[in-house]
Amino acid sequence: MDRSPRVSIAYHSRRGHTRVLAQAVRAGAEDEGAAVTMVLVEDVQESDWETLDASDAIVFGAPTLMGSASGAFHAFAEATSKRWGTESWKDKIGAGFTHSSCKAGDKHITLGYFATLAAQHQMHWVNLGLAPGWHLSHESEGDLNRLGYFNGAAAATMGDLGTDSVHKADIATAEHLGRRVARHTAVVLAGRAVLGIG
Numbered sequence: 001m002d003r004s005p006r007v008s009i010a011y012h013s014r015r016g017h018t019r020v021l022a023q024a025v026r027a028g029a030e031d032e033g034a035a036v037t038m039v040l041v042e043d044v045q046e047s048d049w050e051t052l053d054a055s056d057a058i059v060f061g062a063p064t065l066m067g068s069a070s071g072a073f074h075a076f077a078e079a080t081s082k083r084w085g086t087e088s089w090k091d092k093i094g095a096g097f098t099h100s101s102c103k104a105g106d107k108h109i110t111l112g113y114f115a116t117l118a119a120q121h122q123m124h125w126v127n128l129g130l131a132p133g134w135h136l137s138h139e140s141e142g143d144l145n146r147l148g149y150f151n152g153a154a155a156a157t158m159g160d161l162g163t164d165s166v167h168k169a170d171i172a173t174a175e176h177l178g179r180r181v182a183r184h185t186a187v188v189l190a191g192r193a194v195l196g197i198g
């Protein structure tokens with residue numbers, strides 16, 4: 001493969017916490033050599049659609065609101081139906097992350113929804129790839145994947161706290177996801193090049 005993996009992060013954030021995660025995913029992916037573009041799903045321009053269409057991987061991100069991805073993200077997901085119709089995102093890499101106030105807060109539904117959206121587009125889902133942290137008595141809240149999710153990166157910040165309070169372990173977990181997506185995308189691109197399947 002003679003080019004960097006192209007990774008887009010398509011996300012929504014109301015108050016900035018999910019943006020902190022998006023920036024961490026970006027940092028991790030860039031650390032692994034990916035070219036990363038951020039797409040704000042509440043304001044998708046034609047150039048953003050072109051960026052998404054040209055991406056090797058798309059990472060979905062949104063706060064969990066009322067037990068699922070935010071309404072703005074769902075509106076974006078509906079707008080991707082044109083790509084669904086043309087199967088133009090088929091075989092891209094997909095992954096996801098979410099933030100909410102509660103430690104659990106039904107975030108698994110948001111991550112599961114992202115995986116379903118990727119499956120509808122016939123994409124390949126990359127999970128978090130971490131054992132759960134902070135689940136044995138000698139472990140700590142500072143562990144990677146401290147909230148114990150598998151389908152993507154999840155973070156929790158109490159509802160009255162600002163973006164400075166996003167937990168360092170959650171930021172590191174999001175960085176891990178970005179590195180994993182970039183690495184896996186590079187492997188897929190190299191494999192396709194060797195096999196001559198584009």
Ligand SMILES: Cc1cc2nc3c(=O)[nH]c(=O)nc-3n(C[C@H](O)[C@H](O)[C@H](O)COP(=O)(O)O)c2cc1C
Pocket residue numbers: 012013014015016017018019063064065066067068099100101102103104105106159
């Ligand atoms: C309408 C609404 C619904 C919410 N629903 C949930 C929820 O289901 N679970 C949860 O843990 N937090 C919930 N929250 C808290 C949000 O997840 C939290 O404000 C959000 O993740 C902050 O991220 P942001 O700064 O990126 O917008 C809700 C907040 C609002 C305003």
